[in-house]
Each structure stands twice: as structure tokens, then as C-alpha cells.
Amino acid sequence: MGFYLVQFLGGLAQASSLFLVAAGLSIIFGVTRIVNFAHGSFYMLGAYLAYTLAERMGGAVGFWSAIALAAVATGVVGVVMELLVLRRLYRGPELFQLLATFGVVLIVQDVALLIWGPEDLLGPRAPGLEGVVRILGRPFPKYELLLIALGPIVLGLLWLLFHRTRWGTLVRAATQDREMTAALGINQTWLFTSVLFVGSLLAGLGGALQIPREAVNLHMDINIVVEAFVVVVVGGMGSVGGAFLAAVLIGLIQAFGILVFPQITLVVVFLFMAVVLVVRPHGLMGRQQATARGAGHVPEAPIHASGMMGRVAAVGLLVVLAALPALFGDYALAVLTEMMILALFAASLHFIMGPGGMVSFGHAAYFGLGAYGAGLLVKHLSGGMVAGLVSAPLFAGLGALLFGWFCVRLSGVYLAMLTLAFAQIVWSIAFQWYAVTGGDNGILGVWPDGWASPRWAFYYLSLVLCAGGVLMLRRVIFSPFGYALRAGRDSPLRADAVGIDVRHLQWLAFTVAGAFAGLAGGLYAYSKGSVFPTLMAIPRSVDGLVMVLLGGVQTLTGPLVGAAVFHALNTEMVRYTDHWRLTLGVAIVLLVVIFPQGIVGTLARLPFFRRKEA
Amino acid sequence: MMLDSPKTRSRRTVLTHLLRGVAGIALATIMTGIVTEASGGAAAAEPVRIGEINSYTGLPAFTLPYRNGWELAVAEINANGGVLGGRMLEVISRDDGGKPDDAVRVANELVSNEKVDVLAGTFFSHIGLAVSDYALRTKKLFMAAEPLTDAMTWEKGNRYTFRLRPSTYMQAAMLVEQAAALPAKRWATVAPNYEYGQSAVTIFKQLLKEKRPDVEFVAEQWPAQGKIDAGSTVQALAAAEPQAIFNVTFGPDLARLVREGTTRGAFDGVSVVSLLTGEPEYLDPMKGEAPTGWIVTGYPWDQIDTPAHKAFLDAYQAKYGDYPRLGSIVGYTTIKSIAAAIEKAGSTETEAMVDAMKGLKVDSPFAQITYRAIDHQATMGAYVGTIAVKDGKGTMIEWTYADGADYLPADDVVLKRRPQ
Amino acid sequence: MAVLEVSGLTKSFGGVQAVKGVGFSVEAGELLALVGPNGAGKTTCFNMLNGQIRPDAGDVRLAGVSIAGKSPRRIWRMGVGRTFQITATFGSMTVLENIQMVLLSHHRNIHDLWTRATRRHADAALALLDRVGMASQASRPCGVLAYGDLKRVELAMALAGEPRLLLMDEPTAGMAPAERIDLMALTADLVRERGIAVLFTEHDMDVVFTHADRIIVLNRGELIAEGPPAAVRANPHVQEVYLGSGSMYGHAGGKTP
Ligand SMILES: Nc1ncnc2c1ncn2[C@@H]1O[C@H](COP(=O)(O)OP(=O)(O)OP(=O)(O)O)[C@@H](O)[C@H]1O
């Protein structure tokens, strides 16, 4: 009995920590609609700052002031990010700010390494709370009791802030209807700034409070941010109470889950999220969101099949690409091959994100399934490359067919997070099912057949398949199917009222996109010679998003340009500097500020490139 | 857009020029980058070129001291006139970003562009395996420095790959020897939820059972790497009332586990044997809270007084003003091994170097090590001892050096596991 | 047989009884106006007729076949076209493409992944646009049109499905008075040409009295009057309701969202 009680309390303590971070994220998303990847970085910053301050100041007063100061300082960092970067992007396409926050993540990672060094830093214990209390005979740390209390206290304070202050009223109004608050003449910019302050402060506080529990380290950002998103989404976006409930449930499921299935640690959170979202499409306490599209955003321009100029340019590009093996060495060809593969991957993601209006945070699942489709064939059936490249899109397409059925029932960020959940489930299967997938040690020896093994030969193979894939996707976008898909995105109401089964089309589109991502993944596997679960891990999905958004989600060529630019930056910076994360992060932030509609999106709006209206 | 005011319009034109300029420059930079790569690295220069890959951004706590180590070795060798009668060593180092596919790309860059003679490095097992497979395909010698997985030299071993650090199997076997001597019969295990943790536990269980058929394993915990819920994990372990615990977690997870466990008294009266915990990388961050009494593998750098180690230590401290970590030893010995292989082979031709590596003896700061011909595993060992706290810092006491050669299975077992 | 027969239609949202036991019918070629003050339940009625929301009770029959509870797209396939009070068009497409889209759906082409969509049904689409006076703007993006023009596009979209029944929710809202008369005159012509039954709501009573063949009046979810324009105008109960809101005889009701 005592054991279960203590396990229960442990779960609650974990829940409180999670809640603090998630609450901040939820508030920021609720008001600004920013998917803030940098939230985990602020959590980490809070921890580092608290560590330094607590070491400097010492003593009980020093410790607690360190925590408070670290939280406030982190809030200020959030404000700086808003003022310098995010503020310029509110008129960009949906989710565009995500790109800037991704740049910030990279910057903070390197800055933290530069300031605090590589070693984990174990901070002091909380003065006065070092020991344990006995609960039904079982020891339980006092500090964890404090954490347990802190969750509801912060929840209560937030409630008061939201319901008893004018600022809170505005925040709630903006959460419910951002356009409406804008129309009422409320100064949105300052509202957003202050919301980033509060949200980041909570993240910093969450991080700072960890120092008595864990060594501050450089992975804290990545380790928390995904889980914080899960909590926010399971609770219902923008619902702080929901976030609390979700955090408690997740804390408890983890605490008790490991008693029953110790091996389940990798996936339990995502399984839980998947179940919640399938049953409740807007989370536990969320309400249907007014879509973020609309007043704040510039409407997407009609698409046009390329004219004479465009075709000449496309053929010219293909000719140049076809000529490159004569000029370049092995490595350059390998990088160009990767660029083409990633361009196909990005194009497939764009297919559902752009025309389909479905954001995916888990598109790497299909890239990875494609790679495994090829890799498993090699491993278990000693299949050749051609068979592998056939099975790759099939395997991925089947996966997308299955998961897509659930995903298209949702919309917006909920849909995105469900794709993430499925991606993580697939990832953990690949990661843990050693007998079949080789687990995290992956599958080796997935090399091209003899005829395709010279780099130039594989380059041409990739060129044909990737260009073919991209052109086919493009063709579909211009087909009646593609138009109907866009119709469903532009106005689900109208589409339904003119006989279009929007969900069904989205499901098909999801599958098509999955299959093409799978083809890209299969090619990638053969270009690398090996397949690992990392191919379907979150960073790969994020890379896809970055490529699409960087190029311009509202354009057709944007994803291709985005893939090329991002991959070029990535590979080049790694070669020239140890601090490639810092430089890449700064480059992304700059690109985002210079091209607030994405690279192609912004260029296309310039008078020079703009198509004359008839 | 119809919404444009004249003002924004004129601003836009200025912006247009600006943007086109920026885009042009960016494109030019990228293209020149690729073009120079294509033509670069042509003339086979005098120096011996070593392509080195590691997770510098992914795991800096281990890899930065490691880099210091190999830089020291390079400096020493070059100061003594290099190899093959006057050829300097030149290391071209790259970050793999913690991803196996990136590592393969970088390896390709090093081989095709930089024309390196040897590949070396890697920390994570899956990255080591990816590079090893690439080395096999391109027929380049690969000195895997740190990856621990047994597959590296056994199931997935190949002609071109050699591994320096004692494998998971070896280190687990070293601890089993200690564990078997303990009176404990009820054992629990806690390990990170991936291949390394799983193999360590499997090997430990198997070898301990062989030595002590009377032990039983009563609980196991598999926290996600980097995300341990330490309180619940400790509690769950304690609930099974084990007499001893085998720990495989490391890094931040370990610190949390130790703090939670110590606070709750979960380790009181329980023996703990723990992989890698005595390595300064993992021991030092815990400072005065290092778990006393744990039996660990590690590196008591301040207490080893063999001449070889003393020389290394002095040189290291003189150069960096810091003490070495285990990574430093690994980095240092990696380069020394490559240099030795080149000297023995008398050339930098891959097949000659591979043949030279088989049975190659190298003096490491620990002891002389041998790269076994049978499986390409070095016999580098580890120090096994007990953790104590002195002057507010964790340290190892009652340690001995466990020579890797003594903790490898019999040859026929190895031959069965390694494809011939 | 009437094109549309409605009986006992009822819907409540939480505590609000939005529509209570409403029944009426529309004949082919007839323009029936559904009027009532703001919040009377007109849009809710429409939403139940085209399947957007499911009635709590009551029946809707289209040419004798019950369609209550069916999905909007099934009902559309059975010949019910609709315009929305707040226009709903495809903002990222040109005006012409909007109509083509509907025609593609009407001809069941949308699972075609290969042919170029803009090459399909272009002439038919242009003809429809011409009919509603939008041909000159065919290649403009729908996202930048004036509100009145959007209403015309919606009408063309509704017509593209060759409906038997047309539901028009405030078709002239946001238009200048002269435009309103034009649009309704156009609608009236179309109805007679093609024998379509039309049910429309409208706050502009000039429009209603000029074009409606018959009027039904809704107040707080209940039908309070039905009959030819003159009779309804004379109905004291209706006058009372409308005097309350004061919008029966003026143009006050023309709302834009
Ligand atoms: N989805 C909904 N949820 C809750 N209440 C609703 C909903 N839709 C309509 N209502 C309520 O039902 C009543 C009828 O609304 P409806 O939109 O049908 O009126 P209307 O006659 O079309 O008014 P208007 O002339 O302003 O368009 C109103 O009180 C409205 O608030």
C-alpha cells in the first residue's frame, strides 16, 4: 500500500515539473498560435542560469532567489526572441514562426555549450528540503512534496491571473478568437510580448526547479520539449487546466507503467497521446480551434502551371543536373544526391501541408518506413535494390494508409501531433524489435546493386526517381484530385456542400505523400548503405518541416529550394566550424527575417517575379 | 497585392535588389564550396591524412577530452618526426551531429575529397557500425575508437574495422567477476532502453549465472535514455527488495538515479555494481555525492603511477592545464595505434595497414595492448574499483587494472559470433 | 409533388430552442422567402436542409425522398445547391476555377490524378459565370473579390450542380441596393428557365416583396405566418414582431459579416 502511494506521489511530482513547462507552452500557443520549439531551450536555460546563480549566491536565500531570478531572466530571453524575430513574422504563413524558433533552438544549444561547458552540472539540493519524510513507512523526498504542491499553486495563480486581471481577460479573449481581439483594437504586439514573457518565465521556472533533482545538461532542451507538446495537446491547446490534467495523467502513467512493462518507457507517452487524440480530437479539455488561417495571413495565390519561361527553366535545371557528374567528384555527387532525395521528401510533405492543409510533425515515419522497406528486404530476403525501391514506397504507403485514416479525422496542431505520435510509435518499434529490425544498431549492407554502385550511376538513378516523383506530385496537384484537395483546405464547408468528401481525399493524399516519402527513404537507404531508427526520429521530421517552410509552404517550388538550401547550409557548416549549430541557427533566423514568406514565397511576391493579373 | 501602399512598394524595390544580392552571394558560396571540393585535395601531399569523425556536438562531455587526447598524440608523433621517416600526421576532424547517416556522408567526404588514408573515431554504437560498413565498402581502414557494441567486432565485424575500447562484453565481464564474489543472491538491473543497455544486462546476467547459479534476477528497469523518471525507477527497484543492483545508466540519468536513490536510502545495504561510473566523465559531475561503495569500471587518473601513464598525464596537463578523462586516453591511443600500424606496415596502403593491425602491439598509457587478429578487438582494459568520496570529490579506491585480454570469451565462441 | 417538403423540423443548441416544429414546402419554379429577425433560426433551418447539422426531430423530403440526417455532399448530389450567409468559396483559386471545381465534382472527376484540372469544363464554367455577370473577372483570385461579387460566384457555384432546389442564405447581403435588385431578378429568371425551386432568406424587404412568390415568417424558431407577400405584409402578428426589431420596411437588415 505504502509503495503504491509513494509511486503515486512520485508520479505527481513528475507531473508538476512537466506542467510548469507545458503551461507556458500552452499559453504561448493559445494566444500567438506559435508552435514554439524553443520552449525546451528556455527550460534548459532556466536550469543553467539557476545553477550558476545558486552556486554564486549560496545559502537558502541564495538558492531560492536563484530560482526566481533564473525564471525571470528566462522570461526576458523570451521577450528578446519575440522582439527581435517573431514580431516580424506574424503575417507569414501558418506555422512559419516555428522555423525561427527552430533556429533559436540551435543557437541556444551552442551558446549553452560555450558558456557552461560540456560537463553535466550537478547543482545544490534545496536548502531545508534535503531529506525525506516517511509516508506509510516509505521514504519520500521532501523536495518532491514541494513540487507536488507547486503544480496546483501555479495553476491557481494562473487562474487568478487570467480571471482577475485585465491582462488575463485579454489573454483569454485572444486565445478564443485572435482575429476578434485584433478587431477590437487591442494592442496585439504588446499582448504577444507579455505572453512570451510569462510563457518563457514558466519554462525557465520549470528548468530552474530541476536543479535539486538532476544534473543540468545539454540535452535537457530536446528531452523536455516533445513531452511538453504532448501534455499541451493532450490537455487541449490553450487550456491550462487541461495541461494540468494531462500532466498528472502522464506522470502517473509513467510511474505505474514501468511497474507493469519496464520496456515501455520509450513509447508510453505517445501511445497515450494517440489514444486520447483518436477518442477526443481536441484533447481532454480543448475546444475546436478557429483555424489560424484567415485575417492575419496573406491568402494563398492561385497556382499556375508553368508557362514557357518556367518550363525552359525546369528543363534547363534538369540538363544542368544531368551534366554535373562530368564536373564533380564523388562527394559532391553524394551531397547532390542527398539534396534531390530530400527535395522529394520535402515535396511529399508539402503535398499534404500545402494543398492538403494537413501539417505533419511525423512525416519522417514514412521516410523511415521506406528505408526499412528496402532494408528489411535486404536483411531478411536478401532482396536486390530494384525490389527494395519498389517495396519502399509500398511499405511507406501502407503505413500512411493505416495511420492516415486516424490522422485525417483531426485538424491543425492536433493532427500534426497525432502524426508525431504514430511516428514515435513506429520509431520505437524499429528501435526495440531487435529480431526483425536490428534495433538501434540498424541494418547494414543496404548498398546499391552493382550497376548502380558508382556514385554517378546512383546519382542518375536518384535524379530520375526524384525528379520523376516531384513531377508526378506536381502533376497531381494540378489534377482534379489536387484541386479538390485544395478546395477542402480552403473551405471544408463549401467543399462538403459541393459533394467533395474532404476526409477521404485527405486520406488518399496522406497515403500518396507517404508513398513518395517512402521512395525518398528507400533511395536514401541505398545512398547510405544502412538503415537506422534515426531516419524516422523527430529531428528528421523537423528537418522536413524546416525545408518546406524555409522554401515557402504556399509555393510549389519552395520545398525544393528549401531542401537544397537547408541541406547545403547543413553540410557546409559542419565542414567549416565546430559551432555549426550556432551558425546554422543564425542563418535560419536571418533567412526567416529576410524572407518572411519563405524564400520562394517572398521572391514570388516581388514585383519582378509577380505574375500580372489578367 | 492591392493592399500595397506606394511607400511599401518603393521599399520593396530596394529590398528586391538586396534580396537578389543576398541570394546570389549565398548561391555562389554554396557552388564554390561544391566546386572546390570537386577539384580539391588532388595532390597527394606529404602528410599522412587521418579522417576523424565523432559526436562533438552530440556528446561533448566525452568527445572534447577525447579530442584533446588525439591532438596530444598527433603533436607528440609529429614532434618526433612523424611516421615513415618524416611524414607528418594530419587529422581532418568532423562532427557527425549524432546521426549515422551524417557520419556516412562525412566519411565519404573525408575519403573522396580529403583523400584520407585512414578513418577513425565515433562514439555511438550505431554510428560506429554505419561507418564500419562504409569502410568495408570503400576498403578503408577504420579505427573505431569508442563504440562499445559487441557487434562491432563480432556479428558485424569486418576486415577493415578495428576497435580500441573494451567492449560491452568485456566491461560487463569485469564486473561479473566482482559481482560473483558478493554474497548477494537477489539482483535487480537498471539500464538505458537501447542496445547498449540491453546487451550489458544480457551479458551480465548470463555470465553471472554461469559463475553463480544460485542468483536470481528479481527486477529490471529500462528508463529511456536521458529521460529517467528517477524517483519512480528507484522506487520500483526497491520494491523488489534486491540485495544487489547492476546499473548501466550513465550521464545525467545516473546523476538523477544516484541522487534519488541516496535520498531515499534505496542503496543502503544494497551492493551496486555499475558500468563506466568510475570514468571521470560520469563520476566528476556528481562531486561529493558520488555513490560510495559502488563497484565500477573507470579510470582513476590521479592514482595510476605507471611510467607510461605518468608521462601521458604530465604531457596532457602541461598542454591543456586540465586533467585527462577516459576519452582523452581513448583519443590518444587511437592515434598512437594508427601510427604504430603505419610504421609496421611501412606504408599507408590500406591492405598493408589492415594486415599490420592484426596482432599489432601498442603501448597505451594503461598498458601494452594488442589488436587481436581473431576479431580486431584491442585488449585495452579498464580499472575496476570501488567509489569513495575524498575532499568532496568522487574517486576510485581499491582498484586494479583489468586487462581486456582476460575478459574475452574463448576463441571458438568468438569465431562463432564473427562472420568469417 | 413539391420539390421540398419540411415537417416538424426542430433543433436546439444546449438550452436554446433554435428551431421548433417548422413545416413548409416549396414547388418547382417557386421562390419562397424565409424571413424573420436576427437569430430567428433561419440559418439553422438551412443547415438542417442541406445536412450540415442533424435535426433533433422532423423530416425533410426532397421530391418525396427523406434526406434528413444525410451528409451535405450526399444531399448536394441529390440536387440541392446552397449559398452561405458568410460566403464560402475556394480562396486560393480563380473565379473560373471555383466553378470548374464544382463541375469536376458534379461530373465525378475528382479521383482523376492525372489530367489538368483547369482544362476541364472550362466552357461550361465560363457560361455559368457569364450568366451571373462574372465572366469578366473569371481569372481573378477569389480571395480578392468584393463581397457582392463573391455572392455571385457562390450563386454560379450552386447552379453548377444543376440543382432542383436552391437554398440561398441572404444572397444580397453586402450589396448596393441596385445590385440586389439585379441579382434577385437574375435569380428569378434562372428559376423560371430551369424550373428550380428556391428558398431564400433576406433582410431587405424590398427584395422580398418584389421577388418572392410566397413568404414564410420565422420568429424565435417558430413559423408565425405563411402566404403571398401582400397577406404577410398585412398580418398583424408579423407587424408586431417586425416593429419590435424595426426592420420590416427598411434596409436595416442587410448585414455584412
Ligand atoms: N452552433 C450553434 N451553437 C449554439 N447556438 C447556435 C448555433 N447556431 C445557431 N445558434 C443559435 O440559434 C439561434 C438561431 O440562429 P440562426 O443563425 O439560425 O439565426 P438566423 O435567423 O439565421 O439569424 P441572422 O438573421 O442573424 O442570420 C440563435 O439564437 C443562435 O445564437
Ligand SMILES: [Mg+2]
Ligand atoms: Mg442567418
